[in-house]
Amino acid sequence: MTAAISTIHISPEVAEPxxxxxxxxxxxxxxxxxxxxxxxxxxxxLLAGTALPRRYGVGATFALTARDGADEGAELLGTAxxxxxxxxxxxxxxxxxxxxxxxxxxxxxxxxxxxxxxTASTPERDRxxxxxxxxxxxxxxxxxxxxxxxxxxxxxxxxxxxTLASAERRAAGDALDTFRIAHPELTGEAPAARLEKLSATAxxxxxxxxxxxxxxxxxxxxxxxxxxxRPAAPKxxxxxxxxxxxxxxxxxxxxxxxxxxxxxLNQLRRTEQHPYVVDLRVRQEGLQRKLAAATxxxxxxxxxxxxxxxxxxxKDSGTTMxxxxxxxxxxxxxxxxxxxxxxxxxxxVEREALRKQAEALAPAQQQFARLEARQRxxxxxxxxxxxxxxxxxxxxxxxxxxxxSAPVFSGQDARPLAxxxxxxxxxxxxxxxxxxxxxxxxxxxxxxxxxSPREFHASTNAPVLGVVSAIHTPAQHQxxxxxxxxxxxxxxxxxxxxxxxxAALGYAGLGRTGGETIRGMKGSMHGQHL
Amino acid sequence: MGSISDAxxxxxxxxxxxxxxxxxxxxPPTQPLPAPPAAPAESPRLASVVLKAxxxxxxxxxTPLTAAIQQTPQVAPAAKRQQEIAETIVEDYASKQRLNLxxxxxxxxxxxxxxAEQYRKTRQRLLEANPQREPQxxxxxxxxxxxxxxxxxxxxxxxxxxxxGLRVLLIDADLHAAGLSRLLRMRDGLxxxxxxxxxxxxxxxxxxVRATPWHNLYVLPAGGTSPPQGSAELLKLPAARxxxxxxxxxxxxxxxxTPPAGKYPDAGVLGAFSDxxxxxxxxxxxxxxxxxxxxxxxxxxxxxxxGCLLTHAGE
Numbered sequence: 001m002t003a004a005i006s007t008i009h010i011s012p013e014v015a016e017p018x019x020x021x022x023x024x025x026x027x028x029x030x031x032x033x034x035x036x037x038x039x040x041x042x043x044x045x046l047l048a049g050t051a052l053p054r055r056y057g058v059g060a061t062f063a064l065t066a067r068d069g070a071d072e073g074a075e076l077l078g079t080a081x082x083x084x085x086x087x088x089x090x091x092x093x094x095x096x097x098x099x100x101x102x103x104x105x106x107x108x109x110x111x112x113x114x115x116x117x118x119t120a121s122t123p124e125r126d127r128x129x130x131x132x133x134x135x136x137x138x139x140x141x142x143x144x145x146x147x148x149x150x151x152x153x154x155x156x157x158x159x160x161x162x163t164l165a166s167a168e169r170r171a172a173g174d175a176l177d178t179f180r181i182a183h184p185e186l187t188g189e190a191p192a193a194r195l196e197k198l199s200a201t202a203x204x205x206x207x208x209x210x211x212x213x214x215x216x217x218x219x220x221x222x223x224x225x226x227x228x229x230r231p232a233a234p235k236x237x238x239x240x241x242x243x244x245x246x247x248x249x250x251x252x253x254x255x256x257x258x259x260x261x262x263x264x265l266n267q268l269r270r271t272e273q274h275p276y277v278v279d280l281r282v283r284q285e286g287l288q289r290k291l292a293a294a295t296x297x298x299x300x301x302x303x304x305x306x307x308x309x310x311x312x313x314x315k316d317s318g319t320t321m322x323x324x325x326x327x328x329x330x331x332x333x334x335x336x337x338x339x340x341x342x343x344x345x346x347x348x349v350e351r352e353a354l355r356k357q358a359e360a361l362a363p364a365q366q367q368f369a370r371l372e373a374r375q376r377x378x379x380x381x382x383x384x385x386x387x388x389x390x391x392x393x394x395x396x397x398x399x400x401x402x403x404x405s406a407p408v409f410s411g412q413d414a415r416p417l418a419x420x421x422x423x424x425x426x427x428x429x430x431x432x433x434x435x436x437x438x439x440x441x442x443x444x445x446x447x448x449x450x451x452s453p454r455e456f457h458a459s460t461n462a463p464v465l466g467v468v469s470a471i472h473t474p475a476q477h478q479x480x481x482x483x484x485x486x487x488x489x490x491x492x493x494x495x496x497x498x499x500x501x502x503a504a505l506g507y508a509g510l511g512r513t514g515g516e517t518i519r520g521m522k523g524s525m526h527g528q529h530l
Numbered sequence: 531m532g533s534i535s536d537a538x539x540x541x542x543x544x545x546x547x548x549x550x551x552x553x554x555x556x557x558p559p560t561q562p563l564p565a566p567p568a569a570p571a572e573s574p575r576l577a578s579v580v581l582k583a584x585x586x587x588x589x590x591x592x593t594p595l596t597a598a599i600q601q602t603p604q605v606a607p608a609a610k611r612q613q614e615i616a617e618t619i620v621e622d623y624a625s626k627q628r629l630n631l632x633x634x635x636x637x638x639x640x641x642x643x644x645x646a647e648q649y650r651k652t653r654q655r656l657l658e659a660n661p662q663r664e665p666q667x668x669x670x671x672x673x674x675x676x677x678x679x680x681x682x683x684x685x686x687x688x689x690x691x692x693x694x695g696l697r698v699l700l701i702d703a704d705l706h707a708a709g710l711s712r713l714l715r716m717r718d719g720l721x722x723x724x725x726x727x728x729x730x731x732x733x734x735x736x737x738x739v740r741a742t743p744w745h746n747l748y749v750l751p752a753g754g755t756s757p758p759q760g761s762a763e764l765l766k767l768p769a770a771r772x773x774x775x776x777x778x779x780x781x782x783x784x785x786x787x788t789p790p791a792g793k794y795p796d797a798g799v800l801g802a803f804s805d806x807x808x809x810x811x812x813x814x815x816x817x818x819x820x821x822x823x824x825x826x827x828x829x830x831x832x833x834x835x836x837g838c839l840l841t842h843a844g845e
Binding site for chain 2: 447448449450451452453456459460462463464465466467468469470471472473474476
């Protein structure tokens with residue numbers, strides 16, 4: 001025996017297909033499985049979806065129109081609507097299905113007036129419309145009753161509040177007047193305020209006294225300095241022209257003042273803002289104005305005033321005049337100081353008396369302040385009560401002419417609010433698709449044999465001598481051909497028809513009953529004046 | 531009738547050339563062509579006719595053509611020869627028809643079909659892998675029943691004998707099911723089991739081998755005797771090795787159909803004596819685990835696996 005035949009290696013290297021290619025091939029092979037499961041599961045779910053508990057919803061809207069003063073009436077209607085909702089819920093709870101039946105009332109304001117929107121939803125379509133019908137009737141009935149009763153009650157309450165506020169205001173005013181009579185000292189200016197003013201005056205006088213004292217000391221020093229100086233001999237020249245005595249005095253005063261200012265600024269290093277410097281500047285301005293006026297008068301040839309002393313015809317007439325001016329100024333300062341000191345003493349005494357008086361009147365003042373605050377509060381409360389009473393009076397007169405239009409029903413088709421056909425379809429198709437993909441995966445995963453020669457070689461690494469297709473008998477060939485050409489298309493059509501039929505049945509099943517009932521109730525409700 | 535006469539002439543000339551070893555490119559077997567048992571005729575085809583006639587005593591159904599030939603009185607020797615050839619061809623056709631082979635034998639039923647071409651491709655690969663044209667004995671087995679091993683053996687045999695000068699012997703070594711014998715209606719008479727129980731020599735092999743309606747295609751059926759010690763024990767006998775040696779001397783290709791290797795050890799026993807094993811695997815029907823188990827078993831027995839023949843592809 002010879003083994004001359006070499007080992008056969010026919011298949012090339014085969015790599016495992018990638019994951020996306022596996023899914024692609026799996027879908028190519030098992031697409032009918034996918035379609036079958038998709039159709040069957042989706043059809044079943046579509047049909048089962050019609051048996052889910054449903055919710056039907058109906059809405060109704062009617063307008064509340066008012067002639068005048070509708071705003072106040074509408075405000076009341078909002079309160080009445082909330083109370084009615086509570087009442088209706090209580091009634092529905094007594095009906096036996098508190099969780100399933102839902103009624104909502106919403107009041108909105110539009111240009112034409114108030115609009116009341118009622119929405120009802122129940123598991124039964126007929127019950128929904130009946131519930132809404134009953135709600136509309138009860139709402140309108142309760143609105144009328146509540147508008148009258150509530151408004152009357154509110155108006156009476158407001159009247160009572162207004163009476164109480166008036167009594168309080170009167171009591172507060174009487175108490176305040178009685179206290180004023182009992183304490184007449186409280187009617188004028190308060191002692192504390194007068195004490196404050198007096199204190200300010202005393203401080204101002206004290207400050208002025210300090211300035212005058214300093215002025216006196218400076219003037220005394222200046223006077224002593226001037227008396228110690230010798231006047232220079234006058235130069236020979238033409239005879240002196242007699243000058244105006246007032247101009248001469250003013251010039252001497254001004255020169256003296258300028259020396260004082262110079263002394264303050266240059267020697268004592270005081271600023272322009274120092275009170276004494278400010279006072280000197282004020283005096284300087286006053287003297288300059290007087291000097292200008294006197295110069296103008298002398299140029300006009302008018303005689304000086306009578307109180308002005310004539311200028312002595314001596315050689316040192318300038319120094320003498322300066323001394324006279326200084327003495328005059330010094331005399332004025334002494335006079336001012338003499339008047340200030342008694343005034344300050346008087347102010348101190350008066351301030352002390354006022355302080356004692358204020359301390360004695362403090363409790364009475366506090367009580368007086370409390371009485372004033374009470375009176376103010378009573379006045380404000382009275383004003384508010386009167387405004388509310390007037391508003392309620394207006395509302396009472398304006399709420400009566402409100403009219404209710406015939407309700408307009410909406411959302412009354414045969415389709416339930418939930419579940420919707422779109423939701424059921426989406427869910428059924430999703431679940432069907434998932435089942436189909438799971439079926440494809442299982443068919444691909446649980447297949448016992450090999451799917452291709454490449455897979456066989458990749459799995460076993462054994463050489464492939466040949467590949468032979470499946471052998472079928474002519475009958476089998478005919479059967480397979482018939483399946484491919486007729487059976488499979490028919491199966492696909494049947495599955496698609498099943499899916500479409502289930503969808504149609506599901507769509508029809510969701511709105512199968514109740515349409516006629518709603519249309520009939522709509523006709524009975526239409527045009528009814530409530 | 532003119533075209534029939536021409537065809538008969540061409541067939542006779544071809545047969546003479548084959549007997550004289552005139553076919554080029556095909557190595558003649560070392561042993562002389564076995565004479566079919568009880569075959570007085572000169573050619574195997576005629577022998578097969580006689581064999582068929584002996585096996586089936588029932589009169590062959592007469593066709594208009596055979597009736598016309600039989601009714602021809604006192605013909606000349608040349609004409610008589612032509613008449614015999616014509617009768618042979620007609621009888622071959624009738625014999626094939628009588629076999630009533632299933633549709634799976636695609637090389638016979640649909641010679642130009644896709645499946646026949648796939649078997650021819652397999653045959654071509656086998657031939658290309660044997661450039662020295664040495665006699666080959668291949669064991670065909672499967673992992674489980676129903677994978678198409680028997681049908682593949684018959685189809686490959688038919689495709690091999692389409693090559694001129696190739697003599698092919700199909701051995702039905704499946705002593706449990708005898709599928710090939712049943713397929714070719716050769717359940718009766720001597721077979722492999724009787725041969726292995728006796729002394730195997732050329733004469734014995736020649737007496738057991740049966741011709742088929744196809745030229746150069748012979749069959750050693752399974753036989754009718756049930757081995758007392760089991761088929762595997764029977765195949766382990768030295769007679770089996772001698773049988774394969776004798777068969778290689780007489781035929782170019784010996785294709786052995788064995789029971790499933792995953793079920794019986796027969797394929798492994800014969801594979802040790804053969805030139806290679808071919809594992810038939812049904813792509814869609816055979817489980818992966820079973821295939822792996824069979825391959826591991828063959829590998830553990832150090833059997834020369836020539837390749838796998840994948841069937842039922844593309845379902």
